[in-house]
Structures are given as structure tokens and as C-alpha cells.
Amino acid sequence: MPEISQLLPLIPALPLAAAMLTAVLGPRLLRKQSHWPTVLALALSCTASLMLLCKVHREAGQEEYERSGYEKIVTLYTWANVDEAYESDLRLRSPEGTVVISQGRKPLENGRLRQQSPEGATVNSRRDDSNKDSLATAAPLGLYNSEVIPFQGFTSLANDCRPEGTKKQGATIKNFRIEIALRADPLTAVMLAVITFVSTLVAIYSIGYMHGDPGYWRFFSYISLFVFSMTMLVSASNFLLLYVFWEAVGLCSYLLIGFWCEKPAAAAAGMKAFLVNRIGDFGFALGIFLIWTTFGTLDFHDSTAMGVLGKMRLASPEPIVNGAVGTAICLLLLLGACGKSAQFPLHVWLPDAMEGPTPVSALIHAATMVTAGVYMLARCMPLFAASPFALHAVAVVGGLTALIGAVVAITQTDLKRILAYSTISHLGYMFLAMGAGTVLGVTAGMFHLVTHAFFKALLFLAAGSVMHAMGGVIDIRRFGGLRRIMPVTHWTFLIGGLAMVGMIPFAGFYSKDAILLAVAEKFSFGNHVDLVYQTLYWTTFGGIFLIAVYTFRPFLLTFYGKDTVIPPEAGHHAHESPLSMTGPLVILALGAAFLGLYLEKTGGLAEFLAGTPSVAYLNRYPLAPEPSHETLESLHSSIGRQSTVMVAAGILFTIFLYAGSRRRLADRLAGPMKRLGLYQLSFGKLFFDPLYRLFVVRPLELFAQACAWFDNRFIDGSVNLVGILPKLLGAALRPLQGGLIQFYALAMILGVLIFLGVLLL
């Protein structure tokens, strides 16, 4: 079995190679066979990811990683390495150049940190011996955990051993070093497995779905590039690299959403996704700048300097970052995550992204794009753990988004749009789980991410199957009773729907309950009366009912009904989809049905994820008093019971409203809602788009027009003026060149005269 250091670079490298191969050979050579490189590369990549998962699982289980977590860094290439690049007066570097210690921002009133321990010296001397490479490739760092390094003492020690002359009143000369470093830890391994698995199935599905499209090769090239970007994003061990591929993912989503760029709506949707993401990316970039100025490094891991999320920093007893700076960093990172993961208030791009081909929607919603924000939050959880306000913000954003998505999804008539809003809603649940800021919360959020990837990909692909059969029609009011002609799609959609609403024993049930448990844990025990979490808990608990309604409404309208209603656009397509499309559906359905049960009963995922350094760190902040295992279990089972009742009620309510001939009942119920304006509010997507247009887009347009006017008149004018000056000068001098020899002689003599005059006078 290959080593981790061999597997890890392979996972992104294969899709990249496929993307380049398809881009080069696709239009001329491969044409209708353009899917082969992508499918093969993704399948191999998926295999490598699963092997990596096993490998990481085996290694992380070792005892030495139990407390600090497991990580392995693979450094591919040093991107930038400038010795003594800049001077910093905020931080001190010890002479051996391995440790960067925050001094300027250290809360000195924290007496605990001032204690000087004798072990400080031992650690220092030991680190002297170890070279940088062994640190970078993660030598057993666990041993540092037993020796808590008192950094204040260490600093003074470092100050002492610095040679005189290089010291300059707290200022140090520092290196600038950016490495292309990939990391393998449980979080990354899980993300890689999910991404590559779902992407492979989507790619196989696309063979059938995109068949005959003029941009066939282009599509598969983009897909590979997308997967490459996303795998690099989750395996990057550096904020800069993370940001680069964060942008790359945005670019790929732009390309894919606007894949049918001849269609104005698709082009606009691609642009909208890109621009809305820019807002989030802007915040993310600012957050990275702030991290740089605060920590002096962008690495997650410990390399030549102490990494932001490195084991040494995590092992120190002091909070990673404190005060307003910490909160600012967290909020900026949250803004970035909101953009990429379509959270309120930046969620508006996701529904419009439905203009892209359906496999792209599945890819974006399940695997490659929107999970990036959740992943980033999980990765940076140690930063958030230090700032209760930021955690609250994450939870509130998540809860609000969950509610908004659910409310809007209820009344939409576009099957894909309903699913899009359900994605927004479920991502809100994940954010809520992250907002809990506990090990339970993070693992629950990741658990939901995994199950969601399966059932959402399944639902989208099933919706794509319906759309394919209906000749591109996606309005649920225009077809019905499709279960008779599309049995496979019907059953897989049903499984996906049950998983999404969280019906026992489908996948969504376990992950959703885990989230609810994580939130409930925050306020249910001891004297933790946290109103924010309590409100959010009950709101989202109520949201479960809405989930059931908005999931089963399109399901019932699409697949049930007395008559089989088929729109005329369908033509001869109105039959079950080919095997390349139903095959992935079945596989995903199996996952959606049993994955949650498997992961919950073995308890493996949560335990495995807790082996990530960032997650393991959260054990530092246990709830006080820590709830016992039994009380937690009882809470869990009660939540399970309540939520099942809620889901069942929701499903029955929907069936009551929509099944069979009682459809008029729904219309009758909609009447008073319409009178209250609630229906319009939901149907109009809470009017986010018009509001943004009025308050953001329009003023910006006006500003841009003003700028354009200024540019045309003043900037261009001044440039033109400079251009005109030589022309005028030339026009003034041109009469001198009259062509008459006498005049030239005269001018010459005039010059000689002036020369003589100056000489004489």
C-alpha cells in the first residue's frame, strides 16, 4: 500500500492531468469520448482518497495522537523563500529560527503565563537539535503535549541566548516563506473521500446527461479542474494556498454555471455567483492579512515558524488569539465562508446557479463548492473557540439561513430551485453545528456534510433525470405521476427525500440529530443558560417540519397524481434515463439510505474526526460541568424521538395536502396566506434580489457611471491634452519648414548672430 506522501499529491494531480488532457485533446481527438480521462482520473483519485482514508484512520488510531490529533504534512515545493525579508517588532524569533512567539499582544495580566517552568529549557535545547525538516514532516510532535511550554519564560530565554547586536529593541528580522504543503489529517481525509466519490458518480452521470452537447469536452475539462481545485482546497496546509484554490473553486463554478453561456440567464447567473463570491473572498482575504499580521505566518502546521494551527500553538495553554483581533479574524473568515457556502446574506447566488447543467448543480451542492465554507470553519475552529461572539455569529448566521432557505423553498415551483434552497437551509444547519464550537458540534456538522453530500447529490441527479426526461422542463406544476414511467428515479428520489427530511433510519436522521444534540448540549446542562442557542435550537427544530413539507411537496407533485402529465417539450425523451444516469442514482441512494446508520452505529466518524488537531483542540474548552455520557445519550434519544415525530407530522401534512385529488386543499390553504402576504414573501424569495438590486447594485451602477464619466472627461481629457500638446507645438513650428533655402540660410545666420551676440556682450 502506498505511503500517505505518495497518495496525497496524487489525489489532486490526477484530475488536473485529466483537465489538461481533455482541454488539449478534447476538441480535436477525443470529442465524444472526452469523458474518459475525467472519469478514469476521478475514479483513480477516489480510490486513492479511500486508501488515504484507511491509512489515516489506521495511523490516527495510534495512542500517541489521542490527545493532540494526527496530521501529516507533505511539502511539495517552496513557492517563495526570502531570507530576512522584513522586520517585525511585534514578534520575537528564537535564535534557532523555529519558534515565533507573540509578545506584543500577549495579555500580561494573565499571571498563569508568566510562570517559568524548568521544562522550558529542556524543550528549547531539544528543539535546538531537531532540524526544521523533521518538524515540517511532522515528527512525533505529540511529545510536546506532555511538556506544556510556558511561552513567556521561553521568550525571555530566547531573548537571553540571542547574540548581542542582532537585537533591536523587540524588533526581529524575519523570513518570508510560502510552501506548497499538503496535509493529511482526518478532516481532510473525510473531505477528500466525499469529494472524489461524489464527483466520480456525477462524472459518470454526466456521460448520459451531457450526451450530444457541443461543449462536451469543455464540460469534462471544467469538472476535472473543479475537482482538482476542491481537493487542493481541502488538502492545503496554508492559508495562502487555501485562498488560491478558494478562488480557483470560484472560477470553476463561474465557468460551469455559465456553461451554456449563449443563454443570457446562464451568463448572468455565472457572473452573479462570481461577484457575490467576491464579497466573501474579500472578507476572507482581509482575514488572511490579519492572520499574517497577528501570527506572522500563514501555515497551518509548524514549519520554520510556529503554524497558526500548528500543534505547538494548539498545545500551549494560552488562547490562540485574543480580544478584538481574534473576533475580527473570525468574523472575516465567517464572511468568506458565507460567500462560498451561500449563507445569509450572501446566499443569493446559489439558486441562480441552477442555470448551469444539473450535474454541475449536484457537484456544487454536494461536493465541491459549498462545503468549502463549512470545511474552513471546521479547520479554523481553534480560532473561533477563543471568541464566543464569533461563535454566536456563526450559529446565528447558520440558524437564520436554515430558516430562510426552508421558508423560501416551500413555495417555489422550480424543482431545482427548491433543492437549491434546501441546500441553503441544510448548509445553515451545518453552520449552526459549527457555531456550537464543541467537538460534538464540529463532528456533527461534518457528519451532516457527508450525509448531505450523498442525499443532495442523489436528489439533484434525480431531478436532472426528471429534467432530462421532460425535455428540460423543470416546473413541478407542469408534470405529474411520473412514477409510472420513471420507477428508478422515483424510488431513488424517495430515498433521497427521506434522507433529507431526516426520517429514521435514513442518513439525514442521524446527522441532523447530531446537530440538534450539539446545539442542545450548549444550553441544556448546568448553568449554561445561553438564550441564543436555545432560540436557535427551537427555531431549527421547527424548521424540520418545513423541511418535510418542502421536500415532499415537489416529490408528490412530480411523481404522484392520478394522471401521468407530460409537457409537450418532452417528446420522445419521456422514459427512464439510461444506465449511466440511473447507476449513480442507485449507488448514491444506497449511501443515502445506509451511510448514516453505519456511521452512527459504529460511531467511527465522530471519533475519527475528533482526531484532527483542530478538532481535538476543542477538548480544551469543555462545557462546565461536562455532561456525563448517560445524560447525553438520553438527551440524544429524546431529540431523536421528537424530531421523528416532527418529520412524520410534516410528511403526513404534505401528503394530506398534495397527494391524490386533494390538491385543492393546498390552494385553499394558500388563500389566506396570500392575503397575509406571507405567500408572496416566500414565493418572492424574501425579496433579497430586489433589495440587493435597490440598495447595492443600483448605487454601485450609479457610482460606476460617475466614475466612467470622470474617466472619460478628466482622465482621458488630461491624457488627450498631453497628446495634443506636441501636435500644437508642431503646428506652431511647421511654418518654419517652408522649403525655401533662403529661409534656412536666414535662420542659420540668425542663430550665428545670437551666438556672437552672447559671446560679445
Place this chain on the structure above:
Amino acid sequence: MSPEIALLNNYLIVGAILFGLGLIGFMSRRNMIVMFLAAEMMLQGVSLSLVAWSRFRNDFGGQMLVIFIIAVAACEAAIALGLVTTLFQRSGRLDIADWHALREANQPAFVDEPISEETSTEEPLPTLARAGVAPQVPPVKTDYRPNV
């Protein structure tokens, strides 16, 4: 002022006057041949002052320069006359103002100011016929030629 210095002074001033008159002629006259005469006159002015300096410095250097000036003037005259002949064959005139192709584009050409017709009573000067063409002798003069 000693006589030698006075002589040098006078020679230099005469040279300057010759040079200046040549200059005026070159600038104002429009007949190409007269312009060349004027240019030769300027050379004469320079030669004069060189010779004066040669005498004053008791050195042949100045006279050497004048010898070469004469040589170069001969070359110049040959080339210039060739050019003048060619130009005259093209335009039929010796007017330098006909040749102003060096002027900037879009600049107006030199235009003669209109002058009154010359009412001359002078005899026309003799002219040479072109080579290979029989000269046209004025009939009036042939009247008394047989008597000569």
C-alpha cells in the same frame, strides 16, 4: 596701433564685408547662379582673412587653407553647375523658389508677389544655342554682317 596690426585689422574687416555681402546676396537673390556667385564671394571673404592671418602670423598655414578652399570651390562649382543645369532642364527657370519640396506637408508653397512688367530698352544679351542645334541669328544683325 602698429602698421602690421592695422593691416590685419583692415583685411579682416574687408573679409567680413565680403562675407556679409555674399550672405545678403545668397539670402535675397533668387537666381541660382547668382546665389552661387554670392556663395563664392563668401569663400573669398574667408580666404582674405586667412591670407591676412598668414601674413600676420608669418605662417603658410593660412595660405594652405586657401589653396584647398580654391580646390573645394572648384569641386563645388562643378557639382553646383551640374545641378543647376539639371534643374533648369526640368523647370526651364533658374528660380530657386521653384524647388521647395523640402517643406512640411500641408505648408503653402512660396508664391511670387506680382510685379509690374519690365519696360526695358536694353539690348538682349547674347545667348548660346544648345549643342547640336543651329543657332538662330537675329535677322537685324545679319543686315550689316556681310559688310564686316
Place this chain on the structure above:
Amino acid sequence: MHDPHIILILTTLLGAVGLWLMLPRGTHRGRSVGIILTAVALGAGASQLPYLGDWLTESIFGVLAAVTVVSAAATIAFRNPVYCAIWFGLTLLGTAGLFLFAGAQFLAVATIVVYAGAILVTFLFVLMLAQPEGKAAYDRVSWEALLSAVLGMVFVGVLSMAIVGVFTAPREAKERPVAPPAAKELAENVLVPQHVAALGTELFGKHLIAVEVAGALLLAALVGAAVIVAQGKMEEKNERNAQQKRD
């Protein structure tokens, strides 16, 4: 006590106006006034020249200089180019006289032989070839006569001022021109009886390479002139042939 500068300036201006009136302007009016003004200016200028030591020298130089300058003025003033050429011949004679007076016997002869004998005659031939019937308009009118006259005379004035200033202005002893060697010494060099022999020795000794280069230059000029004229002839011929074909 008169200021020589004022006289110089006045002389210059008088000469400029006189020359302007003398230059061809398309009319005969004012020519005699111009002649008078120029003569007055010449006289005034001559009155300012320093005395040459004895009356014989003074008178010989005066005559030669007057012939030279007057004929030069006539050269540029006459409207008929043939007269111009003839007056220029007189200028050359005057110059040759001045050369002789300065002791440059060979140059005096060379000027007469080469300039007056060869160049000027060639000019006259070309003139006779090219002269159209009657007086051409371009001979009867000058280009910016006043401007050229003023500018040229100002140039002469400034040069004279410089020359006179060098020899008369009170200066440091070092800056004064070196006093000329005694006539005795002069007799040994430039003014020797075997002047031409000495000149030849100098020319073909010290300046041999320059002589060769000058010879090459003359040859090149000869060939160049021939080519230029021949080309003109060729074009003319071609044009004539084309004309005949058209006819």
C-alpha cells in the same frame, strides 16, 4: 569725442538701408539713393579704419579694398545675372590684388586663373545656356530684401565690432595679440623672394596627403557632375521619346 560704436552702428544701418534700396525689388525707384547711402556708409566705415603707416600702403590698400567691396556690392545688386558674373570677376581681381598685397603671390595668380579664368567662365557659359529671353521675374525681385540686407549688415557690424574690439580694447597684456615679428624676420618666411618655392615645399611636404585627398575630391566632383548632367539628359530624352509616341 565720438564713440566708434555709434558710428559703427550708424554705418551698419546706413549700409543696410542702402543695400536694400540697391537690391532688385521689382522697381527702379530708390536705386540711386541706395547707391549714395551705401557709398556714404562705405566712406564712413573706411574713415574708421586705422592708418597703415605710410600713404603709399594706405592708398594701394584703399584702392584694392574699394574695388573689391564696390564690385561685390554691384555683384549682388545687378539684376542681370551676366552683369553679376562680370562684377564678380572684378571682385575676384580685387581680391587677387589684396592677396598680392598681403604677400600671397601664388594665391593671387591662382585666384585669377582658377576662379576668374575657369569657374567664372563656366558660370557665364551656363548663364548663356540657361538665360531665357528678357529679364526673368525672379531676377527682378528679391526674397525679403530688407530682412536679408539688415541681417547681413548686422552680421558684418557685429563681426567688425568683434575685430575692432580685439585690437583696440584695453585688456590684460596676456590677451593682447602677439606683436607681429619685425619685417626683417618676415622677409625670411612668407615674404621671401622665392615665395612660390617656399609655398610648394610647404604644400608638398607637410600637406602632401591633403593634396592627394583634394585631388581625389576633384576627380569625384568631376565624375559626379558628369553623372548628374547625364542623368538629366537621359530623363529629358525619355520624356521626348514618350512625347513622340503620344504624338
